[in-house]
Amino acid sequence: MRRHFSMPTILSILHRFRDPSRRAPTPSIAEVLTLLRAQGEDCAALFAAADNLRRRTVGDDVHVRGIIEFSNYCTHACGYCGIRRGSNLVRYRMTPAEIVAQARQARGWGCNTVVLQSGADPWFTAGRLCKIVRAVRQAGIPAVTLSVGVRPLEELRQFAAAGCDRYLLRFETSNRALFRRIHPDETFVQRQLCLRNLRTAGIQVGSGFMIGLPGTPLATLARDILYCTRLDLDMIGCGPFLAHPGTPLGGKPLLADREIYFKTMAILRLLNPWAHIPATTAFDALAPDGRNRVLQLGANVFMPNVTPGKYRRLYQLYPNKPCVDEDGAACVGCVRGRIAGLGRRMATGPGHTLRPKTAPVRHSRGRNARAPSGGNAAQTRLDAPG
Ligand code: 5AD
Ligand code: FES
Numbered sequence: 001m002r003r004h005f006s007m008p009t010i011l012s013i014l015h016r017f018r019d020p021s022r023r024a025p026t027p028s029i030a031e032v033l034t035l036l037r038a039q040g041e042d043c044a045a046l047f048a049a050a051d052n053l054r055r056r057t058v059g060d061d062v063h064v065r066g067i068i069e070f071s072n073y074c075t076h077a078c079g080y081c082g083i084r085r086g087s088n089l090v091r092y093r094m095t096p097a098e099i100v101a102q103a104r105q106a107r108g109w110g111c112n113t114v115v116l117q118s119g120a121d122p123w124f125t126a127g128r129l130c131k132i133v134r135a136v137r138q139a140g141i142p143a144v145t146l147s148v149g150v151r152p153l154e155e156l157r158q159f160a161a162a163g164c165d166r167y168l169l170r171f172e173t174s175n176r177a178l179f180r181r182i183h184p185d186e187t188f189v190q191r192q193l194c195l196r197n198l199r200t201a202g203i204q205v206g207s208g209f210m211i212g213l214p215g216t217p218l219a220t221l222a223r224d225i226l227y228c229t230r231l232d233l234d235m236i237g238c239g240p241f242l243a244h245p246g247t248p249l250g251g252k253p254l255l256a257d258r259e260i261y262f263k264t265m266a267i268l269r270l271l272n273p274w275a276h277i278p279a280t281t282a283f284d285a286l287a288p289d290g291r292n293r294v295l296q297l298g299a300n301v302f303m304p305n306v307t308p309g310k311y312r313r314l315y316q317l318y319p320n321k322p323c324v325d326e327d328g329a330a331c332v333g334c335v336r337g338r339i340a341g342l343g344r345r346m347a348t349g350p351g352h353t354l355r356p357k358t359a360p361v362r363h364s365r366g367r368n369a370r371a372p373s374g375g376n377a378a379q380t381r382l383d384a385p386g
Contacts, residue, residue, distance in 0.1 A: 010034060010042040014049045020057045020273040026229065027271070032222035035267050036260060043259060050266035050298035057273040058300040058354055061347035062339045065145065065278070066111030066306035066328065068102050069315040070094040074119025076149075078172075079182035080210070082244040082316045083119050092311050093123060096132045102328070103136045106306040109332035112350050115168070115303060117147040120185075124148065126155040130162035137163035142350040145206070150186065150194045156201040165352065166204040168237060169194055173209055174227035175220050182213070182249070195231065204353045206235030206276075211264050213241045214252040218260075225264060229271040234353035235301070236268055236275045239282030242318035254286070261286060262293060269298025274354045276301050285320040292338055301351070302339065304331040 013031050016024045027035075038046050071093040077084045094102070103114040114136060118124060133144050146159055147168035156167070171191050173179050179188045198205045209224045216224075228236060240261045243252040255261065261283070269277060278301035283290030291302065306328035307315065313324050323331050339346055 010038050010045060014045060014270070017049065017053060017270040017273075020053060024271075026226065029219060029222045029226065032225055032267060033218055036218055036222060036263055038263060043263065046263060046266050046270075047297040050269040051296055053273055054269055054277075054298050054300055058276065060344050061300070062295065062344050063113065063276065063301045063347045063351035064111050064332070064335060064339075065113040065115050065301060065303045065351070066103075066106035066109065066332065067115040067117055067303050068094075068099060068106070069117050069305070069307045069311065070099050071118035071121045071124060072311075072315050073121040073123065075122060076120045076183075076185040078185075079248045080213070080241060080244065080318075082246060082318060083314075084247060087246055090314055092314055093121065094308070094311070096128065096135070098308070099132055100135045100139060102306060102308060103141050104139045105328060106332075107139070107141050109306070109329055110336070110346060111304070111306065111332065112141075112347070113143040113145055113166075114141050114306075115145040115147060117168070120149045126151070126158050130158050133159060133162040133164050143352065150190050153197040153200060156194075156197050156203060160201045160203050164203060165350075166206060166235065167198050168206040168235070169198070170208045170210070170237060171195070171227070171231075173213055173216065173220070174224050175216065178213065178215060178220070204234040205231075206237055207231055207233055208236050208238040210241040211238055211261050212255040214243075214249055221260070221264065225267055225271065228268065232355065233272065233275055234355050236272055236277050237280055238264065238268065239280035240286045242282055242285055242320070244316070244318050258286070262297060265294050265299060266297040274356060276351065276354070278303050281305065281322060282318060284322040285318060292342060295339075295342055295344070302335050304328070304335045306331060 013027060013035060035046055072083045073091050073093055074083050074085055077086060083089065099116065106114050116132070129146065129148065136144050143165045144163060145166040145168060146164050150169065169191060176188050195205055195207055208228060211221065240254070243250050245251065265277070277299045279291035279294035279299040281303065283294050305312065305323050309327040336346065
C-alpha cells in the first residue's frame with residue numbers, strides 16, 4: 001500500500017519558532033504558503049505564536065516614532081503613489097526651521113524618535129538634510145530616522161555623521177519584473193545597493209514591501225517575506241497596497257482574504273524575532289482597528305503622524321489615510337490611549353536596534369548576542385531571490 005505523507009501542519013511549522021535564542025531554519029516557500037493559507041484555528045494559532053514571540057524578544061514596550069512628512073514634491077512616478085510626479089495636487093515643502101520646530105513639538109508629545117519623510121525632492125540636498133538632522137538632534141531628540149529615497153553612499157555617510165541613526169527604504173516587491181513596471185525611474189539593484197550602503201555607513205536599516213500589489217500571486221508574497229528576512233533588517237515596515245484613484249494602479253482590488261495582510265505581519269515576526277516592526281498607518285486605512293490588531297500579532301512600534309495639520313491632506317500616498325484632520329498632539333494622545341488599551345506601555349528609551357550581530361556567514365550567528373545601540377555595520381547578504 002502506498003504511504004501518504006501529509007503536508008507540514010501549521011503547528012509543526014510554528015513549533016520551530018518557539019525558541020528565539022536558537023536560529024530556526026528558514027522555511028521553504030511551501031511552508032510560508034501553508035502559513036499564508038491558514039484559516040480558523042490555524043490562523044489564530046499563527047497570530048498567537050507571533051504575539052508570544054514578540055513578547056519574549058522585543059517585549060511589551062511600544063516605541064512611538066513621530067513621522068513628519070516634510071515635502072510632497074516628487075520627481076518620481078511610482079505607479080501606486082498618490083504624490084507621484086504629475087499628480088494633480090498642491091505641492092508643499094516645509095522650511096528647515098518649521099521641520100525642527102515640529103520635531104521639538106513631537107518630542108514634547110512623547111516621541112523619542114522623529115522620522116523625517118518626503119518624496120524624491122532634490123531641493124533637500126544632502127547638505128540641507130544634514131543641517132536639519134543636526135539641528136533636530138541638538139534640540140534634544142534622541143533619535144532621527146530619514147526616509148528620503150535612494151541616495152549615494154557618500155550622502156549616507158554625511159547623514160550618519162550629522163546624527164542620523166536610521167533610514168527607511170522599502171524594496172516594495174522582490175519581483176524584479178513587477179518592480180520595473182511600477183518604478184519607471186528606478187531599478188531594483190539601486191535600492192538593493194542603497195540598503196547595503198546604509199549598513200556600510202553605520203545606519204540602522206528599515207525596509208519592507210507592500211502587501212497585495214496587483215498581479216502578485218501568493219507565491220510572490222511568500223518570496224517577499226523570505227527576501228525581507230534575508231535582508232536581516234533592523235526594522236521591517238510593510239503595509240497593505242491601497243489603490244489610489246489618481247494613479248495607474250487605481251481601481252485595483254484588495255485581496256479577497258483580508259486576513260492575508262495580517263498573516264504576513266505575523267509570519268514576518270516569526271522569521272525576524274528581534275526586528276522592530278511598526279503597525280503601519282495603512283493598516284488603519286484597511287480596517288479601523290487595523291493597527292491595534294497588528295500590535296497584537298507581532299508589531300512593537302507605532303508611528304503617529306506629527307505632520308502639521310495644514311499639510312496632511314496633501315500627503316496622501318493612498319486613499320482613506322487616517323488622521324488627516326487631526327494635529328500631532330491629537331495623534332499622539334490617541335496613540336497613548338490605544339497602547340494603554342492593549343495593556344502595553346510606551347517605551348522610554350531611543351528604541352535602537354535589537355538585532356543580534358551577524359557574522360558574515362549567516363549560520364554562524366552567536367546566540368543572543370546584542371548589537372550595540374546606535375548602528376551596526378555587520379555584513380549582510382542582500383542578494384535577490386533566485
Ligand atoms: N498603498 C500602500 N502603500 C503605499 N505607499 C505608497 N503608495 C502606497 C499605496 N498606494 C508606501 C510605499 C512607500 C511608503 C512610503 O508608502 O511602500 O515606500
Ligand atoms: Fe515619489 Fe515613488 S512616487 S518616490
